Amino acid sequence: MSYSQFNKVLLIPFVLSIIYHLDNVGAKVGFHKNYVVSYGYDHVSLLDNGRKVQLSMDMASGSGFRSKKSYSSGFFEMKIKLPEQQSPGLVSTFYLTSNGLEGQDTENHDEIDFEFLGTDGPPFILQTNIFANDNGGREQRLKLWFDPTKDFHNYAILWNQAQIVLFVDNMPIRVYKNNNSFGVRYPSMPMLLEGSIWNGESWASGGRKIDWSKAPFQLQYEGFKINGCESENKECYSNTFWWNIGEYLDLTPHDKRVYKYVRKNYMYYDYCYDRGEFFNECHLK
Template sequence: MTSAPDFKDQKLHDEIDFEFLGTNGTLQTNVFANDDGHREQKFQLWFDPTKDFHTYEILWNQYQIVFFVDKIPIRVFKNNTALGVNYPSNPMQIEASIWKADWAGQVNWSQAPFIAHYQYFNIDGCPTQQKSISQQCYSLQYEWNKREHWELSPVQKQQYEQVRKAHLVYDYCSDKSKNHPECPSNK
């Protein structure tokens, strides 16, 4: 999801990403808020994503962003604005593409054409025409704002810890040269 589609008007943009790095099952997640990014986490998936369809979901509310794969939470990014951490607050739209990025590795062009397939694509969101998310988007009328979505359930916490222990291969929080005050609370 991006607040600056097609790289337009990127000033202070927000972005919440699932990024597949090649075809070897490496999935990267990232959160940008007010153009402050580099909060990547990479996972080696427990399946081959090129062999079958899987479910990828993002829950984003005023309390947390949760990335799910096949209903299993793999990443949590809490709203830590009280600690001075930027949190996505701009309206966003879905952008799905295949693109080459030097940081993601080499492209074997002999494997072209590169094709992505999506099925049962669904979006639930708060409609807004404003430049920022309005208070109405925090209403309990929306499922994702209900109390049970303010944090992971005990079962989800257990799944989260298991997946991260077995499949997390990179976490920006491990970079001790940078201060990331949100890291201790994103568990």
């Protein structure tokens, strides 16, 4: 079955399910409602009356933003368009992290990552990673089935008491179950949302150096609405939030078919086959 055929058969029910719950997901929420610039202030531009933000990177600096509030569960998403020019060595991100919160240990922390590794053309590489009161090491990499530099695509994180699911254009591409009862760590600290562009030439893109003659590299985001439980709320796992109930506590049979298809056809690296220290959690998932 081709991707286009698979898309028509399996994705429509899933998309309808997600859209039903996302309150005005398509509405263009302004950047300043939920986010602030965190660094590289002169490398950040607001576009479309603040409904888009552009992060730039050159030899002087990268740039980034973060949410005004921290969260302890939710469904978080962002529409992203990657730099159009060749960009080996760059890393563009959208992620949740407990780093930056007062009193938080920056070495052992919680984090859920989308990291786009710069490239000079297809394949376009997306790396995901999960930190659970540690330093991560749970990398997975897949080759995107579209060109993320040509248009905006939707990237989302579901985080509740049962599972973490990462989505690309409403397709589940990664699942991390809460197996805390079996001694497996699970992200539970309050986390901020962040986006950034930075120099990763020491490891990203096979260690290739950034071609600064093509700078500035420009990364755009839109869709700044947040569906999340603010961390001061002590009931962030309660069923008063739609992402904590029903189909969001496990993958549906439909979701599992989509997930299996993505892993089989697009994933090319999984830490579970490479990192012995994670044998327990990989065996359980």
